[in-house]
Amino acid sequence: MAVETSDKPNLPHDFEDDDDGPVIYKRYSSSKKNQSHSEVRKSSSHSHDGQSYRQISNAPSSSGQTSCLQKGNTVPSAKPSPVKPSVGISKASKSLVNTSSTKLPVANSKSPSLGDRQKMSVDIKGEPKTIEHHAKNFVEDSEDDEDNKPLSFRLKNSNHDNKVTSVIAKKSSEDSDDDVPLAKKLYRNSNLGTTSSNHDDSNQKKPISKIQKEQKNGSGMSNKLDRPSPLPAKRPLDNSNSLHPSVKKSKVLDPVASIKSKAVSVKHELKVEDDDDDDDIPISQRIKKSAMSGDKSSSMKKVLTKVTKVNKPGSKPFKKQIKKTVKKSGSGSEYSKSSKILPSSGDGQKKWTTLVHNGVIFPPPYQPHGVKMLYKGRPVDLTPEQEEVATMYAVMRDTEYMQKDKFKENFWNDWRKLLGRNHVIQNLKDCDFTPIYDWYQSEKDKKKQMTTEEKKALKEEKMKLEEKYMWAIVDGVKEKVGNFRVEPPGLFRGRGEHPKMGKLKKRIHPGDITINIAKDAPIPECPIPGERWKEIRHDNTVTWLAYWSDPINPKLFKYVFLAASSSLKGQSDKEKYEKARTLKDYIGNIRSAYTKDFTSKDITKQQIAVATYLIDKLALRAGNEKDDDEADTVGCCTLKVENVTREPPNKLKFNFLGKDSIKYENTVEVELPVYNAILKFQKDKKPGDDLFDKLDTSKLNAHLKELMPGLTAKVFRTFNASITLDVMLNKETKDGDVGEKIVVYQHANKQVAIICNHQRSVSKSHTAQMSKLTEKIDELQAVLKELKTDLDRARKGKPPSKSSDGKRKKNLSPEMLEKKISQTNAKIEKMQRDMKTKEDLKTVALGTSKINYLDPRITVAWCKRHEVPIEKIFNKSLLAKFCWAMDVDPDFRF
DNA sequence: GAGCCGACTTGTGTTGACATGG
DNA sequence: CCATGTCAACACAAGTCGGCTC
CATH class of the missing domain: 1.20.58 (Methane Monooxygenase Hydroxylase; Chain G, domain 1)
Structure with a gap:
C-alpha cells in the first residue's frame, strides 16, 4: 500500500530511513541563524533575569524558531549539519558538534546520581537574596514584571518562612512531606503579600476594544497581539510570525498517485516535488515574500483550489487566519518526520489539503478458549459471546474494581443481557470465574516463557500487519498516526466512582466507523470482509482520520488523530504556548481587574473575579458542568460549598476531587477580600450547593476573552507552569556539572507538577x-x-x-x-x-507537565545556555513532539 | 443563554522492553 | 544469566472549549 516503507531502493538519500524510528522525512536547519544566536547569547548568556527579554527583542532574527520550518536549502543531507544547533538524538545527537554557543551539548555524561539530585532538592523558596535580586531585575525592566511570575511564586517570594499553612495542612507530620498531598506541599510555604501590589498598575489599562478590532481585522493572535500596555519591550510580539512562514507550496502530492504507488514512489514523489518547489529562494526571502502578500498569497490560493470543503463562514474575531503551508523545514532532528507548517487550528479553517491514509486496524476476533467457569460449583456452558465477556470479568480479579459494587452491578446487568433471563446463571454471587482466571494466568506465563526469538518474531509479524496503518500522508508529507488501533471490547474502567464502571464496552465494527480522507484519495479498504465503513467524509476543517461513537457514552466520540510528533499537532502546540506567553503581557491588568472586582456589588462579577483569582493562583481547571452519568468531580466553576473550608483569618482549605478523581487538597492564604467573598458565596447554602452559583465556564471564558483575545481558563495553567519553570530555572541554575543542572531542572519540574496537582499512585512495590x-x-x-x-x-x-x-x-x-x-x-x-x-517523588508525576504544560523552548534554550544535552531532559518521543522548538534562540525566555 | 454536539487536549494507569546489578 | 527496577510507549478516560441550535 501507499505508505509501506519496507523496501526502499533508490531512495533519495534524504528520505532514506536511517533508523528504525518513525523518521522518514528529514528536516534541515539553516545554519545562518545560528550565528546570530551565538552573538546574541554572548551578550546575554549570563543574564537570566528579566533583562533578557529586552535582549531577545533586539535580536537580529526572531527567536530562531523558523529553521524548523524552513526548507532544506542549506544542508541537503540527512545528517545533521555540523553547525546546526538543532537537536537530534541517538545517532544524530552523537554526531552533533559542539560549536557556537547555541549548541545543545550531546549527552555524554551520566545522569546525576539520585543522591546528587537529592542534595539539590532544596526548598523552593531559595535564598531571599537571590529572590530580591531577581525581582529587582524584573523591576528594572518593567514596573509590572512581578506579574510575569506565577502568582504562587510571588506569594512565596514575599515570605519564605511561613510554615503555618503546612502545619494546618499536614495531619500526619511524622516525617518527610511525602505523605502530604501534592497540592499542599507547594503552598505550605506560601504567604500572602505581594499580590495586592500588583494590581495598581493603572497605566496598564489596555484598550480592549482596540485589540478586538485589530483581531477582527485579521491579525491572528499568534501572529501579533496588541500589547495592553506601553511596557518596555520584553520580547518581539510578532516573532511568532516566524512560526508560520508563509513559504508557498507550489505543488501538492497527488494523493491518488501516491496511494496507488509503493512506498518508494511515495517517497520519490515527495522528493521530486521538493525539487521543483521554490527551494532556490532563500528562506528569509520566501518568508518575507509571503508575509507581504497578506493572508492569502497567490500560493495559498493555489493550495486552496485543492480544498475539498469551503471554510465555514463567520469566524470569530480572534480566529486565526489560514496559514500558508511550508513543505519542508530546517530542523535536522531525526524525529522530524514532517516539516511543513500546516494551517493553524482555528475552527472551521482548513487543516489540510490532501489526506491519505489506510483507515484503522481492528482487534482480532474473539478466540473462545472453552474453559468452563463454575456456577454454584458446577461447570457452565457458555456461548463464545458470553464466554468473552465472562473472561473480561475473570481477568480483572486482581484489580480494585472487584471491590466495587457498582462495577459488579454494571457488569452483571450487561452480561445478563447476553446470558438471557432463563440462563442457568442467575446471579453473580454464585459465579466462580477461577478456572478462566487460571487459564488466563497460564496463558500469560506461556507468553513470558517464550524465547527472545519467538517474541521477536511475533512482534515483527504484528508490525507487518500494522505498518500500513501507522502512517498518513498529509499534504504530501508522511506523518505518523496516533492511535490507529480500534479499541478492543472490554469492561469500562471509569476512574473514581464512575457510575458506568463495569459496563460492557462492545466491539467496534467497521459499520461504526466514519473515515475522513481527501476526496480524491482512495477509500481505505475495509479490513473485515463483508463489512463496510459507516461513512466516508472529506472534511478538511478537522484533523481526525476516523471516529466512532463511544460505546459507553454514545454522545461521545473516539477519534483517530495524527501522532503528537506530526506538524499538525506541533503547530497547535506552539500556538498554545504562544498564547500562554501572551498572557504574560496581560496578566498585570487582569490581576488588577479582578482584584477590583473582589468587592463588586454585582455578584456575578464578584464570582468571576474570585474564580479567576483561584485559577490564576492555584492553576485550577475551569470546571465544566458534568452529567449525572459521569464521576462526580469538580473544577473551579463547579466547586461546591463543601469543597472550600474557611480557616480564619484568611486561609482557604480546598478539598475536592478533580479530573480523573484525583484529590486536590491545599490550604492557601488568600487576600482578605477573597476570603470575605467566599464567606458570602457560602452563606445560606447547603454543602452540596455550587459555590459559584452565578457562574459557569462559558461565562468565565467569555469574560476572560474580554481581557485578552483567546484567553480561556486553561491558558492560566499553561502560563503558570511555564513561567514557573522559566523563573526557577533561571534563578536556580548555578555553575556546576551537568548532573547538578539536571537536578535543578527536575526540582523545577517537580514544583510545576505540584502546582498542577499531577499525582501518580504509589507503585505497588x-x-x-x-x-x-x-x-x-x-x-x-x-x-x-x-x-x-x-x-x-x-x-x-x-x-x-x-x-x-x-x-x-x-x-x-x-x-x-x-x-x-x-x-x-x-x-x-x-x-x-x-x-x-x-x-x-512517589506521588508526583513529572511527565504530564513536560508533555502538556511546559513550553519546550524554555527547556531547549536552557539546555543550550547551560550546555546540558537535551536528551537528558526530553526522551525520544518528547524530542519528536517538540521538534518545532529545537531551534529556539538560547536566550529565549517564556 | 442554555444545552448539546463536536473536536481536540490533558491525564493516569498499564504494559512491555530494556537497563542494571548481583 | 536472572531478577528486579525503570521508563517509554501505549491505551483510553476525562477534561476543555468553540460553535450551533433553539
Whole structure:
C-alpha cells in the first residue's frame, strides 16, 4: 500500500530511513541563524533575569524558531549539519558538534546520581537574596514584571518562612512531606503579600476594544497581539510570525498517485516535488515574500483550489487566519518526520489539503478458549459471546474494581443481557470465574516463557500487519498516526466512582466507523470482509482520520488523530504556548481587574473575579458542568460549598476531587477580600450547593476573552507552569556539572507538577522497595562497623575478627581498610539519597507537565545556555513532539 | 443563554522492553 | 544469566472549549 516503507531502493538519500524510528522525512536547519544566536547569547548568556527579554527583542532574527520550518536549502543531507544547533538524538545527537554557543551539548555524561539530585532538592523558596535580586531585575525592566511570575511564586517570594499553612495542612507530620498531598506541599510555604501590589498598575489599562478590532481585522493572535500596555519591550510580539512562514507550496502530492504507488514512489514523489518547489529562494526571502502578500498569497490560493470543503463562514474575531503551508523545514532532528507548517487550528479553517491514509486496524476476533467457569460449583456452558465477556470479568480479579459494587452491578446487568433471563446463571454471587482466571494466568506465563526469538518474531509479524496503518500522508508529507488501533471490547474502567464502571464496552465494527480522507484519495479498504465503513467524509476543517461513537457514552466520540510528533499537532502546540506567553503581557491588568472586582456589588462579577483569582493562583481547571452519568468531580466553576473550608483569618482549605478523581487538597492564604467573598458565596447554602452559583465556564471564558483575545481558563495553567519553570530555572541554575543542572531542572519540574496537582499512585512495590533499600543500608552499616573494628585491630597489629559466618577474613592493611570504609560510607550515602528521592517523588508525576504544560523552548534554550544535552531532559518521543522548538534562540525566555 | 454536539487536549494507569546489578 | 527496577510507549478516560441550535 501507499505508505509501506519496507523496501526502499533508490531512495533519495534524504528520505532514506536511517533508523528504525518513525523518521522518514528529514528536516534541515539553516545554519545562518545560528550565528546570530551565538552573538546574541554572548551578550546575554549570563543574564537570566528579566533583562533578557529586552535582549531577545533586539535580536537580529526572531527567536530562531523558523529553521524548523524552513526548507532544506542549506544542508541537503540527512545528517545533521555540523553547525546546526538543532537537536537530534541517538545517532544524530552523537554526531552533533559542539560549536557556537547555541549548541545543545550531546549527552555524554551520566545522569546525576539520585543522591546528587537529592542534595539539590532544596526548598523552593531559595535564598531571599537571590529572590530580591531577581525581582529587582524584573523591576528594572518593567514596573509590572512581578506579574510575569506565577502568582504562587510571588506569594512565596514575599515570605519564605511561613510554615503555618503546612502545619494546618499536614495531619500526619511524622516525617518527610511525602505523605502530604501534592497540592499542599507547594503552598505550605506560601504567604500572602505581594499580590495586592500588583494590581495598581493603572497605566496598564489596555484598550480592549482596540485589540478586538485589530483581531477582527485579521491579525491572528499568534501572529501579533496588541500589547495592553506601553511596557518596555520584553520580547518581539510578532516573532511568532516566524512560526508560520508563509513559504508557498507550489505543488501538492497527488494523493491518488501516491496511494496507488509503493512506498518508494511515495517517497520519490515527495522528493521530486521538493525539487521543483521554490527551494532556490532563500528562506528569509520566501518568508518575507509571503508575509507581504497578506493572508492569502497567490500560493495559498493555489493550495486552496485543492480544498475539498469551503471554510465555514463567520469566524470569530480572534480566529486565526489560514496559514500558508511550508513543505519542508530546517530542523535536522531525526524525529522530524514532517516539516511543513500546516494551517493553524482555528475552527472551521482548513487543516489540510490532501489526506491519505489506510483507515484503522481492528482487534482480532474473539478466540473462545472453552474453559468452563463454575456456577454454584458446577461447570457452565457458555456461548463464545458470553464466554468473552465472562473472561473480561475473570481477568480483572486482581484489580480494585472487584471491590466495587457498582462495577459488579454494571457488569452483571450487561452480561445478563447476553446470558438471557432463563440462563442457568442467575446471579453473580454464585459465579466462580477461577478456572478462566487460571487459564488466563497460564496463558500469560506461556507468553513470558517464550524465547527472545519467538517474541521477536511475533512482534515483527504484528508490525507487518500494522505498518500500513501507522502512517498518513498529509499534504504530501508522511506523518505518523496516533492511535490507529480500534479499541478492543472490554469492561469500562471509569476512574473514581464512575457510575458506568463495569459496563460492557462492545466491539467496534467497521459499520461504526466514519473515515475522513481527501476526496480524491482512495477509500481505505475495509479490513473485515463483508463489512463496510459507516461513512466516508472529506472534511478538511478537522484533523481526525476516523471516529466512532463511544460505546459507553454514545454522545461521545473516539477519534483517530495524527501522532503528537506530526506538524499538525506541533503547530497547535506552539500556538498554545504562544498564547500562554501572551498572557504574560496581560496578566498585570487582569490581576488588577479582578482584584477590583473582589468587592463588586454585582455578584456575578464578584464570582468571576474570585474564580479567576483561584485559577490564576492555584492553576485550577475551569470546571465544566458534568452529567449525572459521569464521576462526580469538580473544577473551579463547579466547586461546591463543601469543597472550600474557611480557616480564619484568611486561609482557604480546598478539598475536592478533580479530573480523573484525583484529590486536590491545599490550604492557601488568600487576600482578605477573597476570603470575605467566599464567606458570602457560602452563606445560606447547603454543602452540596455550587459555590459559584452565578457562574459557569462559558461565562468565565467569555469574560476572560474580554481581557485578552483567546484567553480561556486553561491558558492560566499553561502560563503558570511555564513561567514557573522559566523563573526557577533561571534563578536556580548555578555553575556546576551537568548532573547538578539536571537536578535543578527536575526540582523545577517537580514544583510545576505540584502546582498542577499531577499525582501518580504509589507503585505497588514501593513499600517493599523501600524496605529492601533500608535492609541493604543496614547491611552496609554492619559491614562498616566490622570494617572499623578490623581497622582498629589492624592498627594494633591484630588479625581481623572472624566474619559472621565464622570464616577467617583476609588480612588487610589499615590503608586498605580505610579505603573500604570510605567506599562503604559513600555507598550508604548514595543509597540514602536514592531512598529520599524515591520517597519524595512517589506521588508526583513529572511527565504530564513536560508533555502538556511546559513550553519546550524554555527547556531547549536552557539546555543550550547551560550546555546540558537535551536528551537528558526530553526522551525520544518528547524530542519528536517538540521538534518545532529545537531551534529556539538560547536566550529565549517564556 | 442554555444545552448539546463536536473536536481536540490533558491525564493516569498499564504494559512491555530494556537497563542494571548481583 | 536472572531478577528486579525503570521508563517509554501505549491505551483510553476525562477534561476543555468553540460553535450551533433553539
